[in-house]
Amino acid sequence: MTASAKPARFYFSLRSPYSWLAHRDLTQREPKLAAALEWRPFFEPDRISSRLLAELGGTFPYTPMSRAKHLYILQDIGRISAQRGLRVTWPVDRDPVWEVPHLAYLVARRKGRGGEFVAEAYRARWEEGHDICDRAVVGEIATRIGLEARELAAACDDPVMRREGAGCLMEVCEDGVFGVPFFVQGRRRFWGLDRLPDFVAHMSGSGVPLRSVPGLPASAVGLGSRAVDDGHAGGCG
Structure with missing residues (x-):
């Protein structure tokens, strides 16, 4: 499939506060547009996912965050969230395995x-400060949306889902995604909240x-309305 023939994509990470916003x-x-996009996950691979990705010929584009950038993001997200009337509850990630969520x-x-x-994961x-790499938390999220808790909580133990996840990371490589949120349509790319x-x-x-995708209801709101431009790059790895 050529780049122009692929559906428009929204690359997101459940780890990223900019993706959340x-x-x-x-x-x-923009619910009509949201329902029309293909949502693709971006997550830092563990050892197993890294090996599967390498077998596909890919390398995850991740650079460790500096302390200065981390401190800036804490301040920036607080500022942007306040502009939207939101209150952030910062989670604590202890040995996260991002394949879990x-x-x-x-x-x-x-x-x-x-x-x-x-x-629900966001x-x-x-908003609640939970560790979404905790399988119990993932199980609770599954229950909230009417799915079987054990199946979702154990997804990262399933070799089939592992391979599907590696395929998603290969799409990250093929689309030239280097951070999130990231939007792709054809050869056009837009990185960051302010884009x-x-x-x-x-x-x-x-x-x-536009085509609707299951799990996200479309509304009559059209594409013409414009989101707030916060004047910030709004992207992170």
Whole structure:
């Protein structure tokens, strides 16, 4: 499939606060577009996923965050969240395995509940401060959206889901994604929270037909409305 023939994509990470804010802006202000995009996970691979990705010929594009950048993000997210009337509850990640929530998302997506899983996972992490790499937390999220807790909590133990996850990371490599949130349509790429309005405007004038995806209801809100431009790069690895 050529780049222009692929559906428009939204690369997100449940780890990233900028992805969380982009998800909120996109689903609340541009729900028709949100329902039309292909949602693809971006997550730091563990040893198993790294090996599977290497077998596919890919290398994950991740650079460790400096202390200065980390401190800046703490301040920046607090500022941007306050502008939206949101209160962040910062989670503590202790030896996180990001396959736990992201492969659970892939299971939820197979069952038509991907969008619901992402919304609940973001709420659990950024509004309630839970560790979403804790299998018990993932199980609770699954129960909230009407799915079987054990299946989603154990997704990262399933070799089939492991291979599917590695395939998602290979898509990250093929699309040239280096951080999140990241939006792709054809050969056009938009990185960061503050590029969301530009992506919306691009899609509005692109003539690309929108298709609904399961797990995220579309509304009558059109593409013409514009999200707030916060003047910030709004992307992280």
